[in-house]
Amino acid sequence: DGGITQSPKYLFRKEGQNVTLSCEQNLNHDAMYWYRQDPGQGLRLIYYSQIVNDFQKGDIAEGYSVSREKKESFPLTVTSAQKNPTAFYLCASRMTGTNQPQHFGDGTRLSIL
Amino acid sequence: QKEVEQDPGPLSVPEGAIVSLNCTYSNSAFQYFMWYRQYSRKGPELLMYTYSSGNKEDGRFTAQVDKSSKYISLFIRDSQPSDSATYLCATRSNDYKLSFGAGTTVTVRA
Numbered sequence: 001d002g003g004i005t006q007s008p009k010y011l012f013r014k015e016g017q018n019v020t021l022s023c024e025q026n027l028n029h030d031a032m033y034w035y036r037q038d039p040g041q042g043l044r045l046i047y048y049s050q051i052v053n054d055f056q057k058g059d060i061a062e063g064y065s066v067s068r069e070k071k072e073s074f075p076l077t078v079t080s081a082q083k084n085p086t087a088f089y090l091c092a093s094r095m096t097g098t099n100q101p102q103h104f105g106d107g108t109r110l111s112i113l
Numbered sequence: 114q115k116e117v118e119q120d121p122g123p124l125s126v127p128e129g130a131i132v133s134l135n136c137t138y139s140n141s142a143f144q145y146f147m148w149y150r151q152y153s154r155k156g157p158e159l160l161m162y163t164y165s166s167g168n169k170e171d172g173r174f175t176a177q178v179d180k181s182s183k184y185i186s187l188f189i190r191d192s193q194p195s196d197s198a199t200y201l202c203a204t205r206s207n208d209y210k211l212s213f214g215a216g217t218t219v220t221v222r223a
Contacts (some may be wrong), residue, residue: 006156031209040121042213043157058210090156094209099164101147102211104156113145 003027004105006091011110013078021108022077023091029103030096032074036060037088037107046089049074050096076100077111086111116140119202119214127222132189136202136214139183143204143212146178148187151199151216160200161187192221 004025013019023032031050035043045058049068063082068074076095078085088109092102119136126132134148145164149157161176163169169176177186185204189196204216 004156040215042117042119042215043203043211044213045210048210096209099145100144101159101162103159104149106156107154109154 004091004093004103006089006105006108008108009106011108012113013110014113016080018077018079019110021078021089021091023074023076023105025072025074025091025093025105027093027103028071028095029093030071031094032068033094033102034058034064034066034074034076035090035092037090039109043090046076053066115215116143116212117202117204117214120217121215122217123220124217125220125222126192128192129131130192130221132187132192132196132219132221134187134200134219135200136185136205137183138212139184140204140206140212141180141183141189142206143183144207145205146176146185147203147205148174148176148185148212149203151201153198157201163215169207189219190194192219194221194223197221 002083007022033048047066049055065077093101093104136199148161151157166180173190175188199216199218203211
């Protein structure tokens, strides 16, 4: 089935540790996005990428890093510089050159140990 | 001021009732409007997508957009317990970046 796969579903981070969240899509979409969701705040854009080997900061990029080495993959690293990382992280993708909307994966919940 | 303001809820309605969800937006450059449904511990799934003023129907769901008032609505007719979820409105301009409302949690009581 075509879709967006995020892993792991749950992740725990120790103080001072970097962790990487995986996002893989087999929809042949060009653009991929990372959002953070906190209770009562809606989704906020962390990073996005419209093409391989290129990405842009979103509204809350500090403390996060990404890479886009393959079209189907867009991993997000939550670094130790992110002081409040506990949240639900959502990956999305869409086809560029069209008005098609973004489709989402099922998220990764990150918590601090 | 947030770009998209959504009625916070939560809403609790009996089965069979009409659910009415509303958002307002501030940027007149927004041209595309979406409603997503999100079940607990899941990602948002697209329900409705429109880019013009007026109504769009899909089964029990109707999305309404009034660009002159910068107001968008979602109506759910004959609501079912399976409609219990958080509903997110979203808008975008031509740069393809989405702006989301905070979400409204709906509970449909059997």
